[in-house]
Amino acid sequence: MQLSALSGGFGNAAQQSATAFRAIMNVMARPGMIETLDGAVPPKGLSTAAGSLLLTLCDPETKLHLAGDLDSQPIRDWLTFHTGAPFVPAPLADFALGAWDDLLPLTQYAIGTDQYPDRAATLIVELPALTQSGTTLTGPGIKDQAQLSLPALEPFQSNAALFPLGCDFFFTSGDKIAALPRSTKPETPPCM
Amino acid sequence: MSDYNFAYLDEQTKRMIRRAILKGLAIPGYQVPFASREMPMPYGWGTGGVQVTAACLTPDDTLKVIDQGADDTTNAVSIRRFFEKTAAVGVTQATTQASVIQTRHRIPEEPLNEDQILVYQVPIPEPLRFLEPRETETRKMHALEEYGLIHVKLFEDISQHGQIATAYAYPVKVEGRYVMDPSPIPRFDNPKMEMAAIQLFGAGREQRIYAIPPYTQVVSLDFDDYPFEASKAEGACALCAADHTYLDEVIVDDDGGRMFVCSDTDYCESRRQAGHVGAQGTPMGKDAA
Amino acid sequence: MYVAVKGGEKAIDAAHDWLAEVRRGDPAVAELSLAQIREQMSLAVDRVMSEGSLFDPDLAALAIKQSRGDLIEAIFLIRAYRTTLPRFGASRPVETDTMQCQRRISATFKDVPGGQILGPTFDYTHRLLDFKLAAEGGSPETPTQDTPDLAAERKPHVMDFLNKDGLIETAEATDDTPPDLTREPLELPANRALRLQNLTRADEGFLLGLAYSTQRGYARNHAFVGELRIGKVAIEMDIPELGFSIEIGEITVTECETVNQFKGSKTEPPQFTRGYGLVFGQCERKAISMALVDRALRWNELGEDFAGAPAQDEEFVLSHSDNIQATGFLEHIKLPHYVDFQSELELIRSIRTAATAQADTRLAAE
Numbered sequence: 001m002q003l004s005a006l007s008g009g010f011g012n013a014a015q016q017s018a019t020a021f022r023a024i025m026n027v028m029a030r031p032g033m034i035e036t037l038d039g040a041v042p043p044k045g046l047s048t049a050a051g052s053l054l055l056t057l058c059d060p061e062t063k064l065h066l067a068g069d070l071d072s073q074p075i076r077d078w079l080t081f082h083t084g085a086p087f088v089p090a091p092l093a094d095f096a097l098g099a100w101d102d103l104l105p106l107t108q109y110a111i112g113t114d115q116y117p118d119r120a121a122t123l124i125v126e127l128p129a130l131t132q133s134g135t136t137l138t139g140p141g142i143k144d145q146a147q148l149s150l151p152a153l154e155p156f157q158s159n160a161a162l163f164p165l166g167c168d169f170f171f172t173s174g175d176k177i178a179a180l181p182r183s184t185k186p187e188t189p190p191c192m
Numbered sequence: 193m194s195d196y197n198f199a200y201l202d203e204q205t206k207r208m209i210r211r212a213i214l215k216g217l218a219i220p221g222y223q224v225p226f227a228s229r230e231m232p233m234p235y236g237w238g239t240g241g242v243q244v245t246a247a248c249l250t251p252d253d254t255l256k257v258i259d260q261g262a263d264d265t266t267n268a269v270s271i272r273r274f275f276e277k278t279a280a281v282g283v284t285q286a287t288t289q290a291s292v293i294q295t296r297h298r299i300p301e302e303p304l305n306e307d308q309i310l311v312y313q314v315p316i317p318e319p320l321r322f323l324e325p326r327e328t329e330t331r332k333m334h335a336l337e338e339y340g341l342i343h344v345k346l347f348e349d350i351s352q353h354g355q356i357a358t359a360y361a362y363p364v365k366v367e368g369r370y371v372m373d374p375s376p377i378p379r380f381d382n383p384k385m386e387m388a389a390i391q392l393f394g395a396g397r398e399q400r401i402y403a404i405p406p407y408t409q410v411v412s413l414d415f416d417d418y419p420f421e422a423s424k425a426e427g428a429c430a431l432c433a434a435d436h437t438y439l440d441e442v443i444v445d446d447d448g449g450r451m452f453v454c455s456d457t458d459y460c461e462s463r464r465q466a467g468h469v470g471a472q473g474t475p476m477g478k479d480a481a
Numbered sequence: 482m483y484v485a486v487k488g489g490e491k492a493i494d495a496a497h498d499w500l501a502e503v504r505r506g507d508p509a510v511a512e513l514s515l516a517q518i519r520e521q522m523s524l525a526v527d528r529v530m531s532e533g534s535l536f537d538p539d540l541a542a543l544a545i546k547q548s549r550g551d552l553i554e555a556i557f558l559i560r561a562y563r564t565t566l567p568r569f570g571a572s573r574p575v576e577t578d579t580m581q582c583q584r585r586i587s588a589t590f591k592d593v594p595g596g597q598i599l600g601p602t603f604d605y606t607h608r609l610l611d612f613k614l615a616a617e618g619g620s621p622e623t624p625t626q627d628t629p630d631l632a633a634e635r636k637p638h639v640m641d642f643l644n645k646d647g648l649i650e651t652a653e654a655t656d657d658t659p660p661d662l663t664r665e666p667l668e669l670p671a672n673r674a675l676r677l678q679n680l681t682r683a684d685e686g687f688l689l690g691l692a693y694s695t696q697r698g699y700a701r702n703h704a705f706v707g708e709l710r711i712g713k714v715a716i717e718m719d720i721p722e723l724g725f726s727i728e729i730g731e732i733t734v735t736e737c738e739t740v741n742q743f744k745g746s747k748t749e750p751p752q753f754t755r756g757y758g759l760v761f762g763q764c765e766r767k768a769i770s771m772a773l774v775d776r777a778l779r780w781n782e783l784g785e786d787f788a789g790a791p792a793q794d795e796e797f798v799l800s801h802s803d804n805i806q807a808t809g810f811l812e813h814i815k816l817p818h819y820v821d822f823q824s825e826l827e828l829i830r831s832i833r834t835a836a837t838a839q840a841d842t843r844l845a846a847e
Contacts, residue, residue: 014198018250021210025248028217029390029405030306057214059207114335118215118224140220140367141405143388164369168218181218183367183405196565225666230560235809237816260820267816269489297820315813326796328669353832359824378824397806399666425827441823455820 005077008041010055020056027170027179032137032146034130037177040082043074049172050097050124051078057122058095060084065093068102070126090121097124100151106158111165120182122168127151130173139184148178156186199246199279205229209247209401213392216403221366222334223317223400231396238271238296240394241313244401245294248309248392249275254282256290261298261438261455268296285458297360299381301437301459304389306406312375314395317402319363319373339371342413350418362420365411366404374410380424380438385410429454430472432463504549518542527733527762528552532804533559534663534682536732536761553684557805564663573726575714577736577759579635582712584763587639589705589740595636600711601763639708640738640755649740649753669796676778676799677771681760683802685767691777691792692770700777700790703742704756711735711763735760737768741776746784754783774798 010016016039023035042051058064064085066075079085090096090108103123112120127149134149135156148171150156159166159182166182180186197203212226231239249255255275259268263285271294272283284290287302296313304310316322320330323341333339342363349357356362362379366372374382375393385391391404404410414420428435430451437459439452451472454460464476505512519526519542529541533556541559548554584600587593599605643649659674671679680688695702713733719726737758745751756776758768777792791797801807 013203015251017203017206018198018248019252021206022248022250025210025213025217025390028214029403057207057211059204061204061208062211115331116225117219117222118212120215122214140408141217143407164219164222168214183218183220200565202565202567225668227663227665230557230564230805232561234557234812235806236811236813237809239809260817264489265817266489266493269493273490273493296816297818315810327800328796354835355832357828357832359828360821376818376821378820380824397810423824423827423831425823438820439823440819441826455823 004043005074005081008043008051008078009082010039013055017056020052023177024053024056024170024179027177028141028168028181030141030146031139031180031184032132032142032148032178034132034148034176034178036175037172038175043072043078045070045072046075046078046097047126047172048175049177050126050170052175053124053170053172053177054079054085054095054097055082058083058085060086062094063088063092065090065096065098065121067096067098070098070102093121095122095124098126100125100127104155106155106167109167111159111162111167114165117164117166120165120167122170124170124172125151127171127173130171130176130178135186135188137180137184137186141181142184148180150180150186153186153188156180156184160185196278198251199249199275200232201229201243201246205243206247209243212401213244213247213403216392216401217390217405219370220404220408221364221370221372221402223372223395223402225399226401228396228399233270233274235397236315237267238294238313239396240398240401241294241296241311241396242271242274242394243396244392244394245275245292245311246279248311249279249281249292251279251281253291254284254289256284256287256293256458257295258293258298258300258456258458259296260440261300262457264457286462287456287458297376297378298438298455299377299384301434301454301456302462303384304387306388308389310387310389310391312377312391312393314373314375314393314398314400316361317373317393317395317398317400319361319371334370337369339365342371346413347415350415356414356418356420359423363413365413367409368411371413372402372404372410378424378438379412379420380422382410382412382420383422425452427452429460429463429470431470432460432468432473433470434460434463434468504547513546515539515542515546518545524763525550525552525555527764528685528767529555529559531761531764531767532556532682532684533563534761535559535563553804553808557808560805570718572729573717573719575716575732575734577710577714577734578638580710580712580714580734580736582636582710584711584765585636585708586710587706587708589707590639590642593639593642593708595634636710638738640740643707643740643753647752650743650749650755652755667799669799671795671799673775673779673782676795677757677759677775679799679802680758680771680774683771684804684807685764685770687802687804687807688770688774689766691798692773694790695773695777695792700780700788700793702754702756702773702776704739704773704776705741706769707738707740707755709735709737709765709769711765733762735763735765735768737765737772739769739772739776743783748784754779 020037020039023037027033027035037049037052040051040055062085065088096103109121112118131149133147135153137146137148163182168182169180171178209226212224216224231242257268257272259265275281276283287300292309294311318330320333323345324330346356360378361373361376362382364372364374388406393402412420425439431453434454437454440455441450441452443450469475519538525545526538526541529544529552530536544555544558582598585598662678713731715728715731717726718729739756741754741756743752743754756772758771760768774792778795780787780793787793
């Protein structure tokens with residue numbers, strides 16, 4: 001393990017993770033909203049927002065899947081040191097992290113069961129950019145409608161159709177974060 | 193209390209609760225099981241709400257705690273003190289000043305805004321529990337969306353009493369899917385649940401967390417010919433003259449004489465400060481005793 | 482002029498001061514020391530440790546002192562403290578075979594290898610108040626007995642003798658990690674390990690009542706005490722850094738194994754079956770109760786019928802056994818409920834008005 005794996009965590013875990021969680025909860029409660037999420041200084045390749053999210057939510061009790069380029073030794077070392085989360089293949093994951101194309105297909109992730117729909121994976125999608133434009137969102141947490149730059153449409157629509165089952169998504173880019181729970185209905189903007 | 197972590201709970205426990213809150217928000221109205229911890233206050237006295245609040249609080253928050261709508265009821269005082277000691281957060285009695293409000297049995301009269309979080313203390317989170325005591329059965333009913341039993345119960349009320357005889361903890365359906373217990377708030381408060389703030393529900397002893405994101409559809413169960421009614425005592429507050437608030441009945445003398453006053457003490461006081469005077473009130477400043 | 486009641490904070494402070502005063506009692510009477518409680522109220526200490534799920538006699542003594550002798554309150558203090566402690570790991574399973582027994586009896590055999598040891602038991606005392614104890618300062622008149630060298634002899638489990646003949650069900654060893662209800666929400670149906678964890682933390686009175694009900698015919702399972710042993714066992718922990726396990730201390734436990742008559746079922750041959758109880762400290766009433774309830778809860782895996790008895794009903798037993806949960810919820814009805822009560826008042830008034838109006842209409846029509 002490189003020495004760098006030992007740095008970049010929360011200096012004051014209790015307070016920084018509390019502040020981070022507020023941003024995380026806000027975006028999950030208000031799909032389409034974009035918040036700043038920082039505090040962690042993760043290794044190269046992993047965004048500040050995704051790193052901070054993982055430090056806030058993961059520990060030895062959460063199974064983590066790393067997809068594509070993000071499944072690198074420096075990132076593994078850093079996450080192991082700071083969270084202790086075990087790495088698993090996609091179907092076993094509580095959390096999965098990767099670029100959009102690397103995470104596909106969505107059908108490989110846990111979507112919960114009829115009696116325990118909460119036992120579903122949360123996907124953390126690293127995006128090059130994140131803006132309040134593109135796909136129109138409606139559903140719980142959204143006053144009338146919201147827009148978010150989703151990397152695709154159909155997979156999210158199929159996921160929403162599974163409600164109350166399905167995966168939940170965070171999108172991260174730099175120090176920005178947004179979310180798309182399974183309860184949100186994404187639609188193509190009518191003007192396009 | 194310096195021996196304890198920020199907001200009392202250890203970080204691993206907070207992460208576990210935070211994960212449950214997120215799943216709760218993603219599946220509005222569904223009760224997420226969580227490994228509730230033993231808190232230094234009794235089960236049934238708000239341990240679920242306290243754990244949810246502890247997992248949400250940031251050092252910048254301003255906390256308000258109410259019980260029965262009042263900030264000065266003993267258990268509200270006790271919980272507020274707990275967080276003053278363990279999280280060193282600012283506290284307030286003013287609804288408009290609070291960023292996190294923990295409540296037992298009421299929703300504040302003042303509409304909440306997007307920057308606020310309302311945390312409910314929940315004794316029995318399962319709306320079907322009094323119809324079916326077994327968790328193994330009610331979990332199946334929720335899975336199959338089999339809510340006939342609760343409609344039968346409400347219908348029996350109507351045939352027996354001419355109305356739905358549920359005055360508080362009146363069941364709601366969230367976003368057309370899960371039937372949910374709104375906690376023992378009076379049914380007067382049910383329509384307020386479609387709000388701008390995040391609503392989180394914590395049941396410690398029963399180990400359940402659930403949530404309603406802002407602007408989520410929350411419908412009180414009813415029938416076309418017997419629509420839901422948000423009822424309250426007739427009349428206006430004797431102190432601030434409000435006729436649109438939930439009223440407590442107070443017995444004021446040995447002969448059983450009574451008066452009605454707002455249950456939301458902060459709301460009542462704000463109105464009186466703004467110059468509203470009820471039938472038995474005096475203008476603010478004169479009864480400061 | 483009506484002024485709403487204020488002063489909750491002052492009332493709470495005053496109540497706490499008053500509590501401290503009555504806890505101390507008459508200052509002319511010497512204050513109890515924790516050592517006195519630990520040494521002279523040791524069965525209370527043991528109960529607090531067992532239901533508090535924390536083996537620490539000094540802390541249990543402190544909790545008993547702080548709670549004015551209210552053991553459920555003391556258990557609550559211990560539980561609330563315990564939940565804040567960091568976890569370093571899990572010990573290896575304790576080997577009760579190697580227990581240094583201070584008490585060991587079998588009801589199923591007249592004598593057993595290793596011998597029967599009555600130990601410090603109330604069993605054959607005549608329950609007559611001993612006024613000599615009221616005279617303070619007296620030490621026991623009987624000379625201290627020669628304590629047998631307890632550690633000298635390994636005492637095999639009585640149940641193993643039955644096992645050799647194939648007369649009792651084999652309890653299969655497993656390396657599965659048992660679930661932990663203090664870290665995961667209770668999920669039903671539970672496996673036996675989870676049930677046993679729940680039962681060992683359960684309220685003694687609740688288990689006693691359930692166990693008694695099985696004896697009186699509510700899912701009777703014909704239990705014999707195959708063996709009851711009380712004594713110290715070593716706690717060993719694997720230390721990954723060292724590559725071997727070390728003994729980190731010893732604890733006193735009470736273990737009860739029952740032999741239960743069983744005529745066989747659709748799935749199992751006729752043989753004796755087992756009930757098991759293991760509790761911190763000397764808590765033999767609890768350990769025996771636990772074994773009986775454990776056996777009653779095993780109806781399903783043994784292919785027996787569900788007789789509808791409370792002690793067989795896993796969800797009923799596991800959901801109501803914890804006295805901290807029970808007492809909290811029971812006592813919360815002391816809290817203000819006037820908002821809900823007000824809504825009920827309005828409802829009753831409204832229903833009565835409607836009913837009276839109907840009656841009036843009927844009268845008018847007649």
